[in-house]
Amino acid sequence: MWPYCSQPIYSDGLPTIFNITIFNGYGIGGEIIDEPIFEPFEDDNGAFLDVHLEYSHKIWPWSGYLAIFIKVKPEASNFNGTSSAQIRLKVKTTNKIHETIFKFRVKIIPTPLKSQRILWDQFRQMRYPPGYFARDNLEQKNSPLDWNADHPHTNFKDLYEHLRGNGYFIEISGYPLTCTNLSSYSMLFIVDPEEEYFPAEIKAIQKAVKNDNFNVIAFADWFNSTLIKKIQFMDDNTGKLWFPETGGCNIPALNSLLNVFGFAFGDVILNGKFEFGESIINFSSGSTLIKAPKNAKLGMAKLNDIVSLFFFCN
Incomplete structure (x- = not known):
């Protein structure tokens, strides 16, 4: 089952989260009674698993959820093999109780080296419909909204693989x-964040870069305050005029982090193609670097100013 089958789990790793949808065919409404029970299979190393459960107490209408957070215990830091377990839960509909069992098996490997581990910041990814978050690529006229945010299992699947x-x-x-x-971790991936970083986070990142050989890789789509005001739209679902919360990336928020390292992005939006080694790179609605520390290695390319073209054509 992709993407879970694409990467084994290990001790010291972040929890792997399974979101199980519960369909209740016995009635439109129901409830999960008692606490779901986690039962590790001792004959298949189930004791190595540290599991936390969250679930919807009410099942309405027809469905609910079971969220399974799986971690590997420290004593399995050198283990290489499989581990399995099951979860039992009881659903009550009218006066009848039905028990459901969810069995699973995971692949565990020894904890990888620091140089092999990448942390992807998903905490600051926002998407429509909770707010109006505009598309990353301004050339996509038929899809003005960012429905999926940026995630290694969706639009960054190729990078993930x-x-x-x-x-x-x-x-x-x-x-x-x-x-x-x-x-x-060896590096942090920051991809088009929509939210700001807390001061404590900035200090933690700065400390890790300085003391722990920690690297930060930032991807930044477009941001231009004038353009943001221009792409408001009438939402048919709410009957209200919606204004974007930010651009394809919240550049001011990202700059609050990058500034401590001497970098900053600007509000010019560029589009075009350029050569990088033997590859042709398609640069779509990206931001420009306007500040960098002395002796930084920078790439240069001739691209089109999409903001000027946007206002001229509209």
Whole structure:
């Protein structure tokens, strides 16, 4: 089952989360009674698993959820093999109780080297419909909204598979970065964040870069305050005029982090293609670097200013 089958789990890693949808065919409404029970299979190393469960107490209408957070215990840091378990839960509909059993098996490997581990910051990814988050690529006229955000299992699937194919392990963080031991990772991927970084997070990243050989890789799509005001739209679902929360990336928020390292992005939006080695790179609605520390290695390319073209054509 992709993507879970694409990467084994290991001790010291972030939890792997399974979101199980519960369909209740016995009635439109029901409830999960008692706490779901986690039962490790001792004959298949189930004791190595540390499992946390969250679930919907009410099942309405017809469905609910069971979220399974799986971690590997520290004593299995050198284990290589499989581990299996099952979860029992009881659903009550009218006066009848039905028990459901969910069985699973995971692949466990020894904890990878720090140089192989990548932390992906998913905590700051926002998408429509909770707010109006505009598309990343301004040339996509038929799809003005960012429905999927940026995730290694969706629009960054090719990057994810490339990294996995080269021996890297990608851990997806849905929490503030202060909740994670950054020294366990070789690099942090920041991809078009929509939210700001907390001061404590900036200090933690700065400390990890300075003391723990920690690297930061930032991807930044477009941001231009004038253009943001221009692409408002009437939402048929709410009957209200919606204004974008930010651009394809919240550049001011990202700059609050990058500034401590001497870097900053600007509000000019560029589009075009350029050569990089033997490859042709398609640069779509990206931001420009306007500040860099002395002796930084920078790439240069001739691209089109898409903001000027946008206002001229509209």
